[in-house]
Each structure stands twice: as structure tokens, then as C-alpha cells.
Amino acid sequence: MTMAAAARDPGIQSPFRRFVADFAESQVAMAGLAVFALVLAAALLAPLLSPQNPYDLNQLDIMDGRQPPMAKSMEGFVFWLGSDDQGRDMLSAIFYGLRTSLGVGAMSAVGALALGMAAGLLAAYFGGRVESVVMRIVDIQLSFPSILVALILLAVLGQGTWKIILALICVQWAYYARTVRGTALVERRKEYTEAARCLALGHRRIVFRHLLPNCLPPLIVVVTVQVAHAIALEATLSFLGIGLPITEPSLGLLIANGFEYLLSGKYWISFFPGVALLVTIVSINLVGDQLRDVLNPRLQK
Amino acid sequence: MTVFVIRRLMQSGLVLFVMSLIVFFGVYAIGDPVEIFISPEADQIERERAKAALGLDRPVWAQYFAFLGAAFQGDLGRSFVFNMPAITLILQRMPATLELAVSALLLGIVVGLPLGMYAGYRPDSAGAKAILATSILGFSLPTFWVGLMLIMFFAVNLGWLPSTGRGETATYLGITSSLFTIDGLRHLAMPALNLALFKISLIIRLARAGMRENMLMDYVRFARAKGLPMRRVVFVHVFKNILIPIVTVIGLELGSTIAFAVVTESIFAWPGMGKLIIDSIQRLDRPVIVAYLCIIVFMFIVINLVVDILYSVLDPRVRLSEAKG
Numbered sequence: 176m177t178m179a180a181a182a183r184d185p186g187i188q189s190p191f192r193r194f195v196a197d198f199a200e201s202q203v204a205m206a207g208l209a210v211f212a213l214v215l216a217a218a219l220l221a222p223l224l225s226p227q228n229p230y231d232l233n234q235l236d237i238m239d240g241r242q243p244p245m246a247k248s249m250e251g252f253v254f255w256l257g258s259d260d261q262g263r264d265m266l267s268a269i270f271y272g273l274r275t276s277l278g279v280g281a282m283s284a285v286g287a288l289a290l291g292m293a294a295g296l297l298a299a300y301f302g303g304r305v306e307s308v309v310m311r312i313v314d315i316q317l318s319f320p321s322i323l324v325a326l327i328l329l330a331v332l333g334q335g336t337w338k339i340i341l342a343l344i345c346v347q348w349a350y351y352a353r354t355v356r357g358t359a360l361v362e363r364r365k366e367y368t369e370a371a372r373c374l375a376l377g378h379r380r381i382v383f384r385h386l387l388p389n390c391l392p393p394l395i396v397v398v399t400v401q402v403a404h405a406i407a408l409e410a411t412l413s414f415l416g417i418g419l420p421i422t423e424p425s426l427g428l429l430i431a432n433g434f435e436y437l438l439s440g441k442y443w444i445s446f447f448p449g450v451a452l453l454v455t456i457v458s459i460n461l462v463g464d465q466l467r468d469v470l471n472p473r474l475q476k
Numbered sequence: 477m478t479v480f481v482i483r484r485l486m487q488s489g490l491v492l493f494v495m496s497l498i499v500f501f502g503v504y505a506i507g508d509p510v511e512i513f514i515s516p517e518a519d520q521i522e523r524e525r526a527k528a529a530l531g532l533d534r535p536v537w538a539q540y541f542a543f544l545g546a547a548f549q550g551d552l553g554r555s556f557v558f559n560m561p562a563i564t565l566i567l568q569r570m571p572a573t574l575e576l577a578v579s580a581l582l583l584g585i586v587v588g589l590p591l592g593m594y595a596g597y598r599p600d601s602a603g604a605k606a607i608l609a610t611s612i613l614g615f616s617l618p619t620f621w622v623g624l625m626l627i628m629f630f631a632v633n634l635g636w637l638p639s640t641g642r643g644e645t646a647t648y649l650g651i652t653s654s655l656f657t658i659d660g661l662r663h664l665a666m667p668a669l670n671l672a673l674f675k676i677s678l679i680i681r682l683a684r685a686g687m688r689e690n691m692l693m694d695y696v697r698f699a700r701a702k703g704l705p706m707r708r709v710v711f712v713h714v715f716k717n718i719l720i721p722i723v724t725v726i727g728l729e730l731g732s733t734i735a736f737a738v739v740t741e742s743i744f745a746w747p748g749m750g751k752l753i754i755d756s757i758q759r760l761d762r763p764v765i766v767a768y769l770c771i772i773v774f775m776f777i778v779i780n781l782v783v784d785i786l787y788s789v790l791d792p793r794v795r796l797s798e799a800k801g
Contacts, residue, residue, distance in 0.1 A: 315491055318780045320732035322739070323772065327495075330757050330765050331502025407618050414620045415742055415754050430621060434743075438639065442628050449621035457616045 197469040207461025214455050218273040225267035226252045230424075244443050257443035259432060265443060268429055269451045275425040276455070279336070280406040283343035284398055290344060291351025292394070296382055298352070299359035310356065313349040321346045321408060329417050339418050343405050354397045358390040392470040399463035403456045410452055426452045484784055488777045492770075496547070499769045500540050543766070552770060553763030557756070562767035566749050572642055573748030575653050576740065577733040579668040581726060584675030592680035593718070596687025597710065607680060614677030619736065623670040623743040630666060637666050640745035667744040671737060675729060682725060686718035693717075724783075731779045735772070 199205055217224060242258040256265040294313075298306040316324065328342040362368060363386065371381045412418030413427030421428065426448045433444025534542070543553065552563045592611075595604040631639035642663055645654045654660025690696065691714065699709045738750035745751065749768060756764040 311487075315487075319773075319776055320735040323732075323735040323776070326735075326738065326753070327499065327769055327773075330753075330769065331499060403616075410618055411620055411739055415739065417754065417757050427620075430624065434624060437624055437628055438632060440632055442632075445621075445624050446628070449618070449624065452618055452621065453616065456618070457613070460612075460616050 194469060198465055201465045201468075204461055204465030207458040207465075210454060211458040211462060214273060214451075214458060215277065217270050218277045221267075221270035221274050225264070225270050227264050227267050229263045229268040229271055243441075256447045257441075259429075259444045260436065265429075265447050268424065269426070269448055272424055272426040272429050272448060273451060273455065275419065275423050276406050276409060276427070276452070279340055279343070279409050279419070279425065280402050283340045283347065283405045283409075284402045286340065286344040287347035287401065288351055288394075288398060291348040291353075292355050292387075294348065295352040295355025296359055296386065296390075299356045299363060300378070300382055300386065306356075309352065313352050316349045317353070321404070322411065325408060325412060326417070329412065334417065334420055336419055336423055339409060339412065342412075343409065346408065347401050347405060350397060350401060351394070354393055355390055358393050359386055362386055362389045396463060396467045396470055399459055399466055403459040403463065406452070406459075407456055480788055481785060484781055488781055492774060492777060495773045496544065496770055497540075499766050500543060501536065547770070552767035555756075555761055555764045557759055557761045557764075562763045563771070565764060566752065566768055566771055569747060569749040569752050571653070572746060573734060573737050573741070573750060576664070576667055576671060576737055576746060576748060577730065579664055580671035580733055580737075581675060581730060583668055583672035584679050585722075585726065587672070588676040588679030589683050589722070591676075592683025593687050593710070593715075595680065596684040597691070599684075599688060604684075608684070611677040611680040614673050614680075617673065619670060619674065620739050620743055622673055623666075623740060626666045626670055627743070638663050639666070642747055667740050667746050670743070671733060671740045674736070675726075675733065678725065678729070679722060682722050683718055686721060687714065690714045690717050727783060728779075731776050734775070 222228070244257040247253055252264075256269070258264055259268065294309050298309040324346045325342050328345055329338065332338040332342065368381065368385060371385050376385075409418055409425060410427030410430070413425050414431045416431065419425050419428060424432075429448035430445045430452070433441070433446075433448070436444050546552070550563060551561065554560065555562050555565055558565055591607050595607040598604050627639045630637045642654050642660065645657065645660055654664055696709055696714060699713055700706070734750075737746075737748060738754060740746065741748045741750040742754050753765065753768045755761075756768065
């Protein structure tokens with residue numbers, strides 16, 4: 176039976192099927208999902224898709240430098256999106272750059288999720304002094320804009336892939352902590368939690384087996400939004416020259432690299448990585464918007 | 477009320493102290509400025525002399541207390557690069573940043589408010605949908621890339637606007653600003669628009685939501701029933717009610733606009749304090765980094781404190797829940 180048929184027949188709906196059917200109602204969101212799948216595939220399959228390995232210096236030819244889009248390289252393949260000053264194919268560089276950008280975004284999201292979830296659950300479940308200390312830290316951190324927090328941390332930590340991931344985790348954990356605490360506070364008062372407590376289940380079991388699964392829906396929305404934020408913030412910091420090192424070029428670094436050529440009219444070195452970044456962020460945001468509508472209990476039919 | 481303010485003040489002081497600890501010890505841990513300022517051929521004695529001159533031969537904690545003591549007297553160290561007091565350097569650059577941030581906010585209001593009100597007044601029209609789509613794009617577009625595209629389009633392809641610097645400044649009523657010269661305005665246009673893009677999107681959303689909400693209210697129906705023309709109802713009655721949340725958000729956004737000016741200033745080579753901090757991080761100019769971070773955190777704490785106090789003055793519910801918590 177197809178998903179659509181399942182959606183029409185309310186008798187045999189599983190929660191997951193209903194979720195899928197609700198999500199598929201928006202064509203814009205489905206388009207966003209499809210585009211994001213393509214972006215993800217391009218990032219994962221970068222070595223297979225790219226005409227050249229952009230970071231293998233043996234494959235680069237300085238004679239190919241700054242070729243406009245559609246130009247032919249010395250080796251015979253076409254620079255669909257032009258080449259940079261070192262004769263690097265921009266299309267290949269973008270595939271590899273997506274890898275770095277998505278990787279950093281995903282890794283920092285996982286880290287921030289783990290940290291924020293732990294802090295939020297602790298605060299909501301135990302309350303009292305733990306809660307007021309945790310939430311005061313969250314409040315104070317959220318009163319500063321994300322780029323400032325990242326700037327402080329990177330000024331303090333210095334450059335490096337792991338350092339920027341750490342900085343992004345520190346920037347984002349507070350959002351997760353606030354969301355988890357809010358939801359967990361509501362869930363904690365519900366009867367199933369009380370029942371679990373009456374059964375004398377351990378704290379750990381109640382928190383992880385009962386509270387946590389029920390806090391997931393709003394958390395999923397926050398994750399999608401924050402991954403898009405993380406990718407944009409990383410690109411911005413790398414563009415400013417205080418993010419990723421030059422050995423791991425993300426989209427932000429590619430754009431920064433093309434900045435000096437922009438003024439002489441060689442737009443493609445900055446333009447196309449920027450388009451790739453934009454497409455990635457917009458597709459994630461479209462999926463996030465629809466998830467928010469589908470998972471919001473107030474809007475459920 | 478007094479208790480509330482005192483508690484907030486103490487909290488602010490604590491945050492500032494913790495920040496100064498983190499920043500000072502963290503920045504101390506990265507790089508050794510001596511390595512940068514002394515030629516590699518220098519012998520040990522020359523190194524020691526340079527270290528002593530920069531005050532780097534003392535233990536870290538002694539350096540911190542010296543820094544803290546001096547900070548209370550308004551001295552945040554001397555820049556290694558410019559050889560002038562860090563605080564003077566930053567205060568010199570601050571007007572340029574404030575000018576950019578305030579222009580961006582004004583632009584956000586002037587452009588965002590009418591568009592948002594229209595989108596809320598006729599939510600189903602094609603224009604409203606286009607405005608909403610633009611505002612979603614404005615949230616998603618990375619600021620720095622939009623800046624580059626502005627340069628490409630207006631400076632390189634069309635050649636209308638200059639791409640770098642602040643241009644000519646003039647002094648009027650004791651304020652020196654590029655707002656008062658044609659050349660200055662031409663330089664300001666692109667950076668301000670770039671920085672304003674996010675604010676425009678935000679204000680469009682707020683104004684649209686406010687408009688839709690208020691149009692359904694009883695007072696609008698009453699004003700219409702009284703026979704007032706729609707124009708007057710919208711621009712006098714509804715307008716005032718929409719402004720309340722927007723003014724609050726704009727107040728809060730001033731701080732983040734100053735922080736995000738870092739990006740715009742770097743792209744357009746705007747001589748503000750954001751460009752200074754990025755340059756200083758890359759040159760490891762430690763006193764300037766520490767001074768900038770302390771000043772900006774201080775600014776934020778003051779802004780947050782003022783907003784908190786204003787809130788509690790305007791809305792007694794906030795004050796009451798604080799007293800209980």
C-alpha cells in the first residue's frame with residue numbers, strides 16, 4: 176500500500192506514516208528535501224563526481240588558472256563553473272567544500288544536541304538550584320549574538336577544524352537546552368511520568384526511556400534550523416579568515432579566495448560557491464519550516 | 477524594584493569578571509607575540525629585553541592583576557602593532573561602526589515597515605507573497621555573500637558606488653560622520669544595505685504579523701463603524717499598536733547589529749572596530765583583542781541591563797515573577 180493510500184485510510188495509520196504523509200503535503204518542502212538530498216549526495220560522492228581532485232597538486236595546472244565557466248582545460252575536460260587562480264576546477268572544489276561545510280555543521284549539531292539535551296533534561300527533571308544555575312547560564316549566553324560568542328571563543332582558542340566545531344557547539348548548546356527544558360517541564364507533569372515514578376523506576380530510566388522520547392518532536396525542528404545556522408556561521412567565520420584552516424577549504428574559504436578577483440570582474444570564483452551555500456541553507460530551512468508545522472501539536476488536525 | 481536592579485547589576489558585574497578571566501587567560505594561551513615582533517636572528521638578550529618591555533616576563537596571574545588594575549583606570553594595554561593605547565584605538569573606530577549600525581537599523585525600518593504592513597493588510601495578494609518570499613530569502617542569504625554580490629553588481633559591473641572605505645566625512649553639531657557628505661553617503665549606501673538586509677526581513681515579519689493580528693481586533697471594527705476612513709484606521713490606530721513590539725526588537729537588535737558589523741566592515745573595508753578586531757586576531761595583537769572583547773561585552777551588558785529595567789518598568793508582571801524566582 177502506498178503512503179498516500181495509508182494517509183487516506185485512518186484505520187491503519189502508524190504515527191510515522193502519518194508524519195510522512197503530513198510532510199509530503201507541502202510541495203515546496205518536498206522540493207527542499209529533494210534538493211537537500213542532491214546536495215548531500217554531491218558532498219558524499221565528491222571524489223566520484225568531481226572531474227579532478229582539487230587538492231591534489233599534481234592534477235592542477237597553473238596554465239588553467241582563472242578560466243571562465245565552460246572553458247576547456249589543458250587536460251581536455253570542461254570547467255563548467257570556471258577555475259580559480261591555481262587552475263582548480265570550481266565544480267570539484269564546491270563538491271569537496273560541501274563535504275567540509277556539511278561535516279562541520281553536522282558534527283557541531285550532534286555535539287551541541289548532546290550537551291544541550293543533557294543540560295536541559297537535568298534542569299527540568301531535578302529543578303531547584305541545578306535548574307536556576309543552568310538556565311541562568313543559558314539566558315546570559317543567549318543575550319549575546321551568536322557571532323560574538325564565536326568570535327570570543329575563536330580569539331581565545333585559535334584556528335583549527337576541531338576548534339571551530341567546539342566554538343559552534345558552545346554557541347548552539349543553549350538553544351537545545353532551552354527547548355528541551357521547556358518541553359521536559361511539560362512532560363514531567365504528565366501522568367505517564369508520575370506512573371513511572373510510582374513504579375519506583377530509576378532516575379536514569381525515567382529520563383532516558385520516558386521523558387526523552389517525548390521531547391523529541393520540537394527538538395527535531397530545532398536541529399534542522401540550527402544545522403543551517405551552523406553552516407552559515409562557519410562559512411562566515413571562514414570567510415573572515417578566523418574559521419577553518421586553509422588545508423580544509425569549506426565553501427566560506429572558497430568565497431573568500433575569490434574575493435580579490437571579484438573586483439577585476441572574475442565573478443565565478445566567489446559566485447558559484449556562494450550559490451551552493453545558499454541552496455544548501457535554503458533547502459534545509461524549507462524542510463525545517465514544514466517540520467515545524469507538522470510536528471506542532473497545536474496545528475495538528 | 478531596587479532589589480531587582482541591584483540583583484541585575486551584581487549579575488552583570490559577575491559576567492564581566494568571568495569574561496575578563498576567560499578572555500585574558502585564553503588569549504594569553506595562543507601564540508607568542510615576541511616571536512612575531514623580533515627578527516629570528518635576535519639573540520637571547522634582545523628577546524628578554526623585548527619581553528620585559530612588553531611586560532611579558534612576569535607570571536600570568538601578575539599580568540592579569542596588572543591588567544585588571546589598569547582596566548579600572550581606563551587603561552586596557554597598548555597595541556603591539558600601532559603602539560598606542562588599545563582603548564584609544566577602539567574608541568577612534570567606534571563612531572564609524574555606530575554610524576553603520578544606526579544607518580542599517582534606520583534602513584530596516586524605512587524599508588521593512590511599509591512592506592510588512594502591506595503584506596499584512598493584503599495577505600493574499602501577489603505582492604504580499606512576493607514580499608514574504610523575499611523576507612525568507614533575506615533570512616537565509618549569508619550576509620557576506622550578499623555583500624560580495626552587491627560589490628560585483630554596483631561597483632564592478634555598473635560602477636555606480638565605491639566598494640571600499642568610508643569616504644569623506646564632515647562635522648555637524650559636533651558629530652563627525654560620512655552621513656553629511658555626498659561622497660560619504662555614496663560610500664555608506666552598500667555597507668548599510670548589506671547590514672540592513674537581515675533587519676529588513678525581521679521587521680517585515682513583525683509588521684506583517686502585527687498587522688494581521690490587529691486588523692481583527694474590536695477597536696478596528698469600532699473605528700470603521702464610527703465611519704473613519706480605512707487610511708486613518710491603519711495609519712493612526714493600527715500603526716501605533718504595531719510599533720510596540722517593533723520598537724522593542726529594534727532596541728535589542730542594536731547590539732547584534734554592532735556585532736554583525738564585523739562581517740560587513742571586513743568586506744567593504746569600513747574603518748570601524750569590527751575590522752580592527754579581525755585584523756588584530758590575525759596579527760595576534762593581544763591587547764587590542766582583549767580590549768575589544770571587554771568593551772563589546774561591557775556594551776552588551778549595559779544594553780541588556782537597560783532593556784531589562786525598561787521591561788520591568790513597563791510591565792509589572794516581569795518584576796513580580798523575578799521576585800518570586
